[in-house]
Amino acid sequence: MEILTSAAGLQAYTENIRCNGQRLGLVPTMGALHEGHLQLVRAARESCDTVVATIFVNPTQFNNADDFRLYPRLPEADAGLLAAAGCTALFLPAVEEIYPQPTVLKFDFGALEQVMEGAHRPGHFNGVATVVSKLFHLSRPHRAYFGQKDWQQVAIVRQLVADLSFDLEIVAYPTIREADGLAMSSRNRRLTPEERAIAPQLYQVLQAAARRIRQGMLPAQVEAQALAELQQQPLFNTEYFAVADAHTLQPLAGYTPGRAVVLCLATHLGAVRLIDNVVVEL
Amino acid sequence: MEILTSAAGLQAYTENIRCNGQRLGLVPTMGALHEGHLQLVRAARESCDTVVATIFVNPTQFNNADDFRLYPRLPEADAGLLAAAGCTALFLPAVEEIYPQPTVLKFDFGALEQVMEGAHRPGHFNGVATVVSKLFHLSRPHRAYFGQKDWQQVAIVRQLVADLSFDLEIVAYPTIREADGLAMSSRNRRLTPEERAIAPQLYQVLQAAARRIRQGMLPAQVEAQALAELQQQPLFNTEYFAVADAHTLQPLAGYTPGRAVVLCLATHLGAVRLIDNVVVEL
Secondary structure, three states: OEEEOOHHHHHHHHHHHHHOOOOEEEEEEOOOOOHHHHHHHHHHHHHOOEEEEEEOOOHHHOOOHHHHHHOOOOHHHHHHHHHHHOOOEEEOOOHHHHOOOOOOOEEEOHHHHOOHHHHHOOOHHHHHHHHHHHHHHHHOOOEEEEEHHHHHHHHHHHHHHHHOOOOOEEEEEOOOEOOOOOEOOHHHHHOOHHHHHHOOHHHHHHHHHHHHHHOOOOHHHHHHHHHHHHHOOOOEEEEEEEEEEOOOOOEOOOOOOOOEEEEEEEEEEOOEEEEEEEEEEO | OEEEOOHHHHHHHHHHHHHOOOOEEEEEEOOOOOHHHHHHHHHHHHHOOEEEEEEOOOHHHOOOHHHHHHOOOOHHHHHHHHHHHOOOEEEOOOHHHHOOOOOOOEEEOHHHHOOHHHHHOOOHHHHHHHHHHHHHHHHOOOEEEEEHHHHHHHHHHHHHHHHOOOOOEEEEEOOOEOOOOOEOOHHHHHOOHHHHHHOOHHHHHHHHHHHHHHOOOOHHHHHHHHHHHHHOOOOEEEEEEEEEEOOOOOEOOOOOOOOEEEEEEEEEEOOEEEEEEEEEEO
16 A cells, blocks of 8 residues: 655546546545544445545644644554555645645535534634545545435535535435444543443444434424433533434425435533434435 | 536646646636737747636626626637637637525625725625635636736735645736727627727726826825816716735835835726826836
């Protein structure tokens, strides 16, 4: 597996790949890789000739300095995992390589970012859209792979690609979970053993809420009940629990048959902020 | 000269060009071509193997429905001029080809768009940045050529390219003028003979103001004097006359030696809105 650290090096590498008629898959990550990331690499490997993974803890998408500082960084271990999963090249740039000067332009995705993560993490999706645009321009993949644990991020990136006519396809894969149901996340490494033991309750609350949605309970009631359940565990400090249209991400008053519903939550568990979601097809 | 009308056709054409190792120049226009556009095509021809011109009257950058409706459209004549100037391919898409669905995301360029055209044409630069991004993604040029008559547009496009790491170079060429000094513009076709006769006064006012700037008169005074001169001609209905830093576009209180100053104006002349500018190196 080739390791590239310069933007120009990545551009030259991927231009050569494309001009050799090969299909190029991109897996953008922030590192501290887990099975969710590796699933994306293996999926890319199946449908593309070349797979470029990127590891870049993007400062502009963090609205919390501690979260950025404490985000796990394990590049050597990550490189081993990527090579074993069939990754062809790893792009591992320094911050100055991606942001040689401060960024002026800001993206606004309207209603799509005025809920959930967008509402609770000011500037987050502007940082995401900026770095994703840059990585797309530097690597110009045929396909780019994202995990559905960041459901709203996938929606934002799809909108970005459609609105600016990026010449690539977004592929999203379902969340990978630990045996006890906890959604895999790089931030899980920062949980204490006690916190790790109760973290799977988040998925249990989501599953119970999904059952109530399927049974026809109104979204507002489902949300209230889920929030009450989360409050019973004093270590959870919950930011939101939302029942939304899976595509528009807007709150649901009632249901449209045939439209998917997404249930999303964000909660602080000790010093770590966790998110998770489940999708219900009605 | 090849004529392409579909986005997919343009992508395939330009991908092939790049993979043949050729340098690709892009000249985005709204058509009704004049010598200013043709200068860009010839410049592109000199430094690139293939020159793609685009003609697309972009609805999202018009804040005035009449201006969009009445914008001159002369595709056959334009195609002849482009072929004669050495253009290799012309992209002439329908609106639905560029905007298959409504655009959600909005760009905000901060201070750069809060002055001059950005201040007077709400949404204009969002439309410009959107269509330019799309055209860059569809054609992926090595170089893209713009005219300095739209000074602020060039600044916005440069910021877009830098902030999103587009893999291309922006090249800007000076305004081409008629013998009597009027800046060439597709909109000049819409002037009545009487309006056309007085239109060159705009450049005269700009030149006089530039002289005063060089002589050390303060920007506020230069602006006031230029506005007074414009008011003497009752057919001019002036929107702004601005003395600004040529790079940041921000109003100038005083001068920094070595920095360039741009003098910009926008005025309505009958039913037509005209802009012009001159640059002064101090």
